[in-house]
Amino acid sequence: MNRRLGRFLRSSVGRMRALSCGGILALSLGAVALLQAACTKEEPYTKETFVMGTKAWVTIAGAKSEDAERAALAVFREMYRIESVMSNWKSSSEVSRLNAQSQGKPFAVSRELFSLIDSSFYYSERTFGAFDVTVRPLVTLWGFEGGSAARLPTDAEIGGAMALIGYGKATLDPSAPAITLPPGMEIDLAGIAKGYAVDRCAAALRERGIANAFVNLGGNIFAMGSAPGERGWPIGIRDPRGGANAVGTIMLKDEAVATSGNYENFVDIDGKRYGHIIDPRTGRPIDAVLSVTVVAPTGLESDALSTGFFVLGPERSKDAVASLRRVKALFAVEEGGEVAYIQVGDFGGTLRLSDATVLRVQ
Ligand code: ADP
Numbered sequence: 001m002n003r004r005l006g007r008f009l010r011s012s013v014g015r016m017r018a019l020s021c022g023g024i025l026a027l028s029l030g031a032v033a034l035l036q037a038a039c040t041k042e043e044p045y046t047k048e049t050f051v052m053g054t055k056a057w058v059t060i061a062g063a064k065s066e067d068a069e070r071a072a073l074a075v076f077r078e079m080y081r082i083e084s085v086m087s088n089w090k091s092s093s094e095v096s097r098l099n100a101q102s103q104g105k106p107f108a109v110s111r112e113l114f115s116l117i118d119s120s121f122y123y124s125e126r127t128f129g130a131f132d133v134t135v136r137p138l139v140t141l142w143g144f145e146g147g148s149a150a151r152l153p154t155d156a157e158i159g160g161a162m163a164l165i166g167y168g169k170a171t172l173d174p175s176a177p178a179i180t181l182p183p184g185m186e187i188d189l190a191g192i193a194k195g196y197a198v199d200r201c202a203a204a205l206r207e208r209g210i211a212n213a214f215v216n217l218g219g220n221i222f223a224m225g226s227a228p229g230e231r232g233w234p235i236g237i238r239d240p241r242g243g244a245n246a247v248g249t250i251m252l253k254d255e256a257v258a259t260s261g262n263y264e265n266f267v268d269i270d271g272k273r274y275g276h277i278i279d280p281r282t283g284r285p286i287d288a289v290l291s292v293t294v295v296a297p298t299g300l301e302s303d304a305l306s307t308g309f310f311v312l313g314p315e316r317s318k319d320a321v322a323s324l325r326r327v328k329a330l331f332a333v334e335e336g337g338e339v340a341y342i343q344v345g346d347f348g349g350t351l352r353l354s355d356a357t358v359l360r361v362q
């Protein structure tokens, strides 16, 4: 089955499990990594859509419903606009044109695309090369881009793709602005664009005078202000093995969260499952952890770091967290058939896990 259709169907199934009772709103969504659980007195306004291959929704509290509806539509317009710039699925998108046309020559790009790629390279540095948007030749080789890999790539094929990647080989010229990608190198913004988009959406809401809202784009969340009667927005942490119940909550206020895991997007080759996050240093998919959830001041940062930390694992991520402000991560790992959680960085009382959960602080 086509992967996008598969994702869409999974999200629709998730939607059927959505519950809304009295003051409690508990959405369980197959296409996202996190659940929203907000207890409210007056029901906030919620609207949803499908964009960037996933489900998105916005919840707005404390605004008149006409204003909330207009603001939600502006949020979705911003998501569609960013998709048209950043998507690898659309051959007309700016990033697709850069990939097809640079081939060793400077390619003039918008200030927006330039700055997202520039930020991506910044997070490559902070994650010791684990997060690298130039990884696309490997993403394609392993069959995560449209096709299905019927067989494992050979070592020679992996070596060939690895020769094309590496953010240090791209040239950024801020004055033009322009980007030069060596022949064969291609950029894949799937690990950062949704997080960037929720930041832009939060800005669009602020411009409209909205102070309390929640934007979720495929599990990339920005929480502005608070849910009614709360100290922030309580976000349910999804069971990394796909169970319907949240395993805990994180309280977010004016910050973002993102989760990277292998349970949503993978290929099966010869009966073995390969997840969609690839270690740029080995050219192979990573499966050392089940998922990693990162809280950070911006959606862009939480998205890039959740993908990078997934590659790095809890130990090495600790060094990265120490060098970043207001960043913390929760890893889910499998230990003897059970799921254990490892906390990296200080959640300062905002993290609650259900009683039976094993939590270690690294
Ligand atoms: P999702 O896109 O499902 O929200 P992520 O934010 O973790 O999940 O991004 C994973 C996507 O990023 C992959 O599907 C792939 O397109 C791309 N990717 C894979 N490995 C890396 C990597 N090491 N660095 C940057 N992007 C990656």
Ligand code: MG
Residues within 6 Å of the ligand: 190, 191, 192, 258, 260, 302, 303, 304, 305, 306, 307
């Ligand atoms: Mg990411």
